[in-house]
Amino acid sequence: MDSQEKRNIKALTHQELSEILKSWGVAGYRFDQIYQWIYQKDIADFSEITNISKDLRNRLQENFYLERWQPTLVQASEDGTRKFLFRLSDRESLESVLIPNGERQTLCVSSQVGCAMGCTFCLTGTLGLTRNLAHWEIVEQIQAVSRAVAPEASLTNVVFMGMGEPLHNFNHVVEALRFILHERGLNFSKNKVTVSTCGLVPQMLKFGELMDVKLAVSLTGARDEVRDKLIPVNQRYPLKDLMEACRNYPMKRRNRITFEYTLLKGINDSLQDAQDLLKLLHGSKVKVNLIPFNPYPGAPYQRSDDATMLAFQKYLLDRKVQTNIRHSRGRDILGACGQLKAAMESRPRAS
Numbered sequence: 001m002d003s004q005e006k007r008n009i010k011a012l013t014h015q016e017l018s019e020i021l022k023s024w025g026v027a028g029y030r031f032d033q034i035y036q037w038i039y040q041k042d043i044a045d046f047s048e049i050t051n052i053s054k055d056l057r058n059r060l061q062e063n064f065y066l067e068r069w070q071p072t073l074v075q076a077s078e079d080g081t082r083k084f085l086f087r088l089s090d091r092e093s094l095e096s097v098l099i100p101n102g103e104r105q106t107l108c109v110s111s112q113v114g115c116a117m118g119c120t121f122c123l124t125g126t127l128g129l130t131r132n133l134a135h136w137e138i139v140e141q142i143q144a145v146s147r148a149v150a151p152e153a154s155l156t157n158v159v160f161m162g163m164g165e166p167l168h169n170f171n172h173v174v175e176a177l178r179f180i181l182h183e184r185g186l187n188f189s190k191n192k193v194t195v196s197t198c199g200l201v202p203q204m205l206k207f208g209e210l211m212d213v214k215l216a217v218s219l220t221g222a223r224d225e226v227r228d229k230l231i232p233v234n235q236r237y238p239l240k241d242l243m244e245a246c247r248n249y250p251m252k253r254r255n256r257i258t259f260e261y262t263l264l265k266g267i268n269d270s271l272q273d274a275q276d277l278l279k280l281l282h283g284s285k286v287k288v289n290l291i292p293f294n295p296y297p298g299a300p301y302q303r304s305d306d307a308t309m310l311a312f313q314k315y316l317l318d319r320k321v322q323t324n325i326r327h328s329r330g331r332d333i334l335g336a337c338g339q340l341k342a343a344m345e346s347r348p349r350a351s
């Protein structure tokens with residue numbers, strides 16, 4: 001039987017794999033063992049599993065294969081950021097970005113190929129949605145990058161801020177998180193995983209009930225007439241609904257939602273905008289990340305001046321809102337989400 005007829009074992013959900021093993025009469029604890037070999041030891045072949053019977057190893061070998069990605073392209077920025085482009089079996093591509101910061105090695109993963117949300121300051125938004133990623137395609141980004149950077153570095157944090165709106169690919173993202181958080185899986189702590197949304201209100205509440213990871217909300221406008229133009233989903237779920245969902249979002253007391261705010265020159269970066277933002281946040285315990293816009297060819301916006309960004313930050317800090325300016329990383333290799341893929345797609349394909 002060749003690999004064409006076998007199934008990718010990583011494409012099975014938790015439940016599917018445990019049901020198959022059960023139907024083979026395999027004891028429940030074997031599931032944990034197999035899981036640990038696949039995700040923590042990152043085996044390339046089932047023959048590497050030493051603590052199960054030869055029969056079970058052969059049975060796994062006969063029925064499944066282990067998909068292991070290699071990046072098609074890696075670009076390294078002067079600041080240490082590295083972008084990994086992966087070509088998928090259907091010839092689509094996706095990217096993951098590794099951002100080192102001191103001890104921290106954060107991987108920004110994609111959840112979709114392209115994105116349907118159409119945010120007007122985002123290059124991915126101009127691509128439209130091609131397809132959702134399956135849960136294992138999200139998990140494999142983490143495994144493949146871990147493999148590529150080992151043994152010099154190991155990933156400490158995962159953020160869902162690459163291509164796609166994670167909550168628009170709800171089921172696959174939730175299933176991927178199960179593998180990412182499971183103690184026999186990739187075993188990331190809940191505090192080291194952040195999912196970002198542009199504000200899909202109904203999915204946010206459902207997600208908060210299912211998953212206890214950190215949440216970031218891409219705000220980028222503090223008035224509906226501004227946000228409607230920047231993040232079209234605001235026309236469906238305006239700020240009033242979004243902020244109510246944030247206030248009701250179930251999470252541990254010491255956690256706080258992070259609001260991401262991309263500063264765009266002359267659009268949303270005035271002191272009046274800062275004042276509106278303060279009013280919107282309304283004394284809630286939140287964190288604000290100001291993101292300098294990273295212009296891309298043909299972008300309809302410009303980066304705010306440094307002085308304007310600092311004044312915006314100071315206004316909020318002076319009023320006790322924890323506010324950071326998140327410096328753009330990897331600007332020389334097209335740093336914002338979807339930019340590597342978009343640059344690749346604009347080149348003729350090899351075949």
Ligand code: SF4
Nearest residue numbers: 115117119122125164
């Ligand atoms: S900012 Fe995020 S949600 Fe908006 S278009 Fe880009 S990838 Fe999609």
